[in-house]
Amino acid sequence: MLQFLHTADVQIGMTAPGVGPLAQKVQAARVESLERVVALGRERNADFIVIAGDLFENNRVSRELTMRTADVLRKASQPVFIIAGNHDYYGPSSIYCREEFRSAGSHVHVLSDRKPVVFSDLDVTIYPCSCFETRSPESPVAWIRKQPGTAYHVCIAHGNLPDRIAGSDHDYPMRDEELRGLGMDYIALGHWHSVYPDPADRPDSPYFYSGAPEPTKFGEDNSGYVLWVELDTSSRSVSTVPTSCYQFEELSYEIHGAENLSAIGRDIEAFAKKETLLVKLALAGVISVDVREQLDRLTADIARMVAFLVVRDDALVLAPTDDELARFSAGGISARLLSRLRQRHDDASDSERAQYARAIALVYNMLREPA
Ligand SMILES: [Mn+2]
Known part of the structure; x- marks a missing residue:
């Protein structure tokens, strides 16, 4: 033996x-x-x-x-x-x-x-x-x-x-x-x-x-x-x-609304040893500004819970809703710019849609920043 x-x-x-x-x-x-x-x-x-x-x-x-x-x-x-x-x-x-x-x-x-x-x-x-x-x-x-x-x-x-x-x-x-x-x-x-x-x-x-x-x-x-x-x-x-101490987990999600966020939270909760957990979140989908804000709060919570968190959100695009667009004064140049971009986004071919979505996200974030 x-x-x-x-x-x-x-x-x-x-x-x-x-x-x-x-x-x-x-x-x-x-x-x-x-x-x-x-x-x-x-x-x-x-x-x-x-x-x-x-x-x-x-x-x-x-x-x-x-x-x-x-x-x-x-x-x-x-x-x-x-x-x-x-x-x-x-x-x-x-x-x-x-x-x-x-x-x-x-x-x-x-x-x-x-x-x-x-x-x-x-x-x-x-x-x-x-x-x-x-x-x-x-x-x-x-x-x-x-x-x-x-x-x-x-x-x-x-x-x-x-x-x-x-x-x-x-x-x-x-x-x-x-x-x-x-x-x-x-x-x-x-x-x-x-x-x-x-x-x-x-x-x-x-x-x-x-x-x-x-x-x-x-x-x-x-x-x-x-x-x-x-x-x-x-x-x-x-x-x-x-024999390992650390656990590396790569998790991918398609996000369209707030209901997808709770799944992320539940999945992270399910890991037994969070203090030695390294997480890479790969996110894709099209979301509203409201969902984006909820997502940012969720990832901040996760970052506090686990040993390390990296979020890959290049494939996640922001598409403000009509209500979100209306936060800008009606008829003002910012609202017009955003709604035109959104129109272009909706009319665009599949291959071009992502670039309009990125442009909307960029413009929206610039506009809502305090001057
Ligand atoms: Mn070798």
């Missing part, structure tokens, strides 16, 4: 653009996610921990952060097997050659050579496939020939499956059938930030991406997990364990 944790793409040192004042905390959460993986290893009495590349964002991560990472790994109570990914690729300037990283200790194995490594006390042969540059058109697993000698065989690789993502032929491509043909008990992959495949759906897959233990941005599905693997000579089980 062999049991271990599989993680990858911790991307320590990555800057978190687009999350404003939260950037530092989101950055710190990446090291904290590694701490949780190490703690899980201890709790579950893992035989080892696999880090399948891109532990670091690049080879220029600060000395301080490198030392902090080494410190976390030093506390692991079992061997840690690391390969270099395409971000922290192995070479003379590798972060893994630096003194501050080496302080992690001798149980932390950076498996930089592409050759089988036997850990006889665990009865396992590891086939590590480190990266040596940022991109490569060659398969990182092409060199592997399964060798006899141990009960278990585990491959660790970092790259892409071009059969699933077209145009990724230069990111260390690996073919599905190539991976199947290796005869491994488990292939631990890194590079994708999402768990793939879902072990609940495809428990017999020869390979798995663990995804990043902490999400890196909006729009990343199934990120924030580590995989727990149990191998027996006749069976295998793979399951996900949540």
